[in-house]
Amino acid sequence: MTLAKIPLAGVIGSPIAHSKSPALHTHWLKSLGIAGHYVPLDVAQDDLENVVRTLPKMGFVGANVTVPYKEQVMSMADLVTDRAALIGSANTLIFRKDGKIHADNTDGYGFIQNLRQKAPDWNPKAGPAAVLGAGGAARAVIAALLDAGVPEILLSNRTKPRAEQLRADFGQRLTVVDWVQAGNMLEEATTVVNTTSLGMVGKPALRVPLDGLQKGALVTDLVYAPLVTDFLNTANQAGCITVDGLGMLLHQAVPAFERWFGVRPEVTNETRTAVLR
């Protein structure tokens, strides 16, 4: 009798000890009764390409990629999906049986699915979206919002040229607003997203004035430590519908897990608890 190979997956980054992905995928593997493993892979810059090319030979069916390698791994892939190319980075690698490496980005998908699950009445077409920040995470959010049909995106970032670059990449539906004016763009917005690291444990507070937030607007923060940020608290008090950022992490993992292990996992309250533990 030949025993089936045990499928392996992991998350490549540096540092990686803080990643919640091992807890998430391990929870799904166990609860779905799949004999596989998912591990953190702390990889040095100089070893990245070697590691990526060696993992499939060791039984890995794929890997997630996080800071600081999300852009770099794209050059190692045989195929880059359209959405990864548009976003300019990959968070998921699939090691195919034919030896080919596929690179995808599921962050934007995770962002939208989180909103759909937690705020089912949210209508992206209802009005402009205001986005704070223009880093890698903002690129995924903007691609996803445009795809969902938002009529206009008001974008503000401390370093303005980064926001202008996004406008050049994503086009006319983006309007760049000065960082000192960021509070003003909230007055029109029916969707508001913080993609900066401000408000995260150990980072400075988000100082953008929030009195312009409109009642009923959908407000979400990509920061999930703390789970309820000051930004979400203020929005809640202003009568906005708020969604925390943990769900984006959970939902971005769904298509990857399905591709690697052949079963589509569900994001439930139990999933959240397992990851927060």
Ligand code: ATR
């Ligand atoms: P990520 O991939 O998570 O988006 P990033 O590319 O480093 O990470 O982007 C971090 C975002 O947080 C950027 O929009 C950054 O603004 P800059 O482009 O001006 O750096 C924003 N950010 C981080 N610290 C900030 C601070 N102290 N004030 C304002 N914005 C800040």
